[in-house]
Amino acid sequence: MPSDLEAAEAKKDIKSLEADEKILKHFGTINPPYAFISGGNRRISVDPLDKRARMQLLRHGEKYYSKMQTVVYALHAYLKPDFFLDIGVNYGECLFTAPEGAATRIIGFEANPNLTAFLDRSLAENPDLDIRIIQSAVSDRPEGSLAFFINKAWSGKSTAVAPSDAEAAHIERIEVPTTTIDHELRELIPDGSVVVAKVDVEGLEPKVLAGAQDLIQRCRTIVFCIEFDSKFLSGSGAAEAFFEELTRSFRVYTIRREGIEVVRDYKTLVEQAGAKRHVHCDLMLYRTRDMDGLNAFESQFCTKAVVRMAHDFWPVLATRRGS
Numbered sequence: 001m002p003s004d005l006e007a008a009e010a011k012k013d014i015k016s017l018e019a020d021e022k023i024l025k026h027f028g029t030i031n032p033p034y035a036f037i038s039g040g041n042r043r044i045s046v047d048p049l050d051k052r053a054r055m056q057l058l059r060h061g062e063k064y065y066s067k068m069q070t071v072v073y074a075l076h077a078y079l080k081p082d083f084f085l086d087i088g089v090n091y092g093e094c095l096f097t098a099p100e101g102a103a104t105r106i107i108g109f110e111a112n113p114n115l116t117a118f119l120d121r122s123l124a125e126n127p128d129l130d131i132r133i134i135q136s137a138v139s140d141r142p143e144g145s146l147a148f149f150i151n152k153a154w155s156g157k158s159t160a161v162a163p164s165d166a167e168a169a170h171i172e173r174i175e176v177p178t179t180t181i182d183h184e185l186r187e188l189i190p191d192g193s194v195v196v197a198k199v200d201v202e203g204l205e206p207k208v209l210a211g212a213q214d215l216i217q218r219c220r221t222i223v224f225c226i227e228f229d230s231k232f233l234s235g236s237g238a239a240e241a242f243f244e245e246l247t248r249s250f251r252v253y254t255i256r257r258e259g260i261e262v263v264r265d266y267k268t269l270v271e272q273a274g275a276k277r278h279v280h281c282d283l284m285l286y287r288t289r290d291m292d293g294l295n296a297f298e299s300q301f302c303t304k305a306v307v308r309m310a311h312d313f314w315p316v317l318a319t320r321r322g323s
């Protein structure tokens with residue numbers, strides 16, 4: 001009888017073979033150099049040998065969209081932000097998810113230098129967007145450096161948090177420069193701006209927000225979409241304390257496939273996690289001086305499942321579940 005580990009590996013192998021079949025069907029080749037995003041409206045350059053590219057981008061073909069892509073696009077369409085920040089770009093499926101010809105200035109931050117060539121090709125593929133990419137880790141201190149662990153098997157798991165021994169075979173350790181949002185953008189973003197930001201940095205989210213306090217105070221409206229993962233928040237009660245800190249500065253929402261809803265306490269996140277060993281979810285943090293606008297936002301955003309939002313924007317299949 002196979003062990004639990006052997007069974008898990010066998011399941012991964014089956015999923016990988018299924019993905020290969022879908023990729024070949026969609027693209028006519030097993031290793032396509034581009035993936036489609038925004039329900040097929042745009043394409044970006046990817047490494048087809050990267051498991052993340054294969055399992056999350058390529059296997060869905062031309063009609064691909066994700067939960068976070070949909071929310072980012074919806075925020076572009078509804079708020080028409082002056083600036084969009086993508087902190088933890090990876091291949092750029094959120095960086096490049098914007099309406100055609102959007103006037104928004106888009107700024108991305110990516111620490112992994114192995115992704116630079118792919119992002120350069122994606123910039124050439126999407127010339128209608130005003131995009132600047134900064135190769136740096138974003139933290140709470142500028143002009144420093146930190147250890148960064150590149151996961152060569154799954155790029156999205158690259159992180160500044162030391163990986164487990166089980167992942168060591170796939171890891172390359174490098175030093176990368178650090179910056180902060182305030183250091184990079186204080187002179188660029190005027191007071192009273194509307195800013196939307198996506199933050200997915202595998203554990204550095206608290207430091208990213210700590211380094212953006214000046215911007216948060218100066219914006220008329222600012223919205224962060226962040227990954228919240230309690231396993232990266234070490235120490236007893238650290239995850240709950242971070243969540244409570246967020247609620248003091250923002251209206252906090254959970255972003256789920258079922259829709260976007262206000263969440264007021266950490267207990268609710270724990271309940272939504274169910275039997276999982278830690279809380280891992282996407283949150284939207286909304287702060288504004290325009291309370292009428294907030295009410296209008298909630299009436300627009302908190303009434304639809306993600307798939308319905310996507311169907312409003314793109315010719316996607318209504319049964320496709322955003323991940």
